[in-house]
Amino acid sequence: MKYLCLVYLDEKRLPEVPDAECVAFDAGLRANGRCLASEALQSVHTATTVRIRNNRVSVTDGPFAETKEQLAGFYMIEARDLNEAIQIAAKIPPARVGSIEVRPIRPIRETVAAEQARQKH
Numbered sequence: 001m002k003y004l005c006l007v008y009l010d011e012k013r014l015p016e017v018p019d020a021e022c023v024a025f026d027a028g029l030r031a032n033g034r035c036l037a038s039e040a041l042q043s044v045h046t047a048t049t050v051r052i053r054n055n056r057v058s059v060t061d062g063p064f065a066e067t068k069e070q071l072a073g074f075y076m077i078e079a080r081d082l083n084e085a086i087q088i089a090a091k092i093p094p095a096r097v098g099s100i101e102v103r104p105i106r107p108i109r110e111t112v113a114a115e116q117a118r119q120k121h
Contacts, residue, residue: 002036002105003077003085008069009098011044021093022073029077034088037076044070069098076105 009017022040029035044062051058072094079085082102089100 001079001081001085002107003079003082004103004105005075005077005085005089005092006071006101006103007073007075007092007094007098008101009072009094010069011072013097014072014094016097017094025091025093026075029075029088034077034079035075036078038074040073041071072098
């Protein structure tokens with residue numbers, strides 16, 4: 001099952017987690033086939049938020065909400081179940097100074113394709 005591990009932390013604490021440590025962790029996950037994708041994100045100050053309200057596009061600089069911790073990156077992982085995903089997330093280096101949100105992936109493409117196949121028969 002696929003899980004997205006969202007890395008949140010106060011950007012001021014980012015220097016406490018060396019990039020080399022994160023890259024080494026990522027390399028280990030990839031070597032054992034657990035990492036499907038991962039990236040670090042630029043500073044929250046580079047974020048742009050897009051909304052549609054009353055058929056009008058609204059674009060604002062910055063994140064969608066003021067928070068103490070910002071989204072700093074992600075790991076898309078493969079795990080047997082939530083327990084294994086949590087075990088993996090607990091080893092993500094920024095977990096020491098921030099938090100890791102673990103969420104199962106909703107297989108939207110597969111669900112839609114299956115529904116369309118049922119409708120054809």
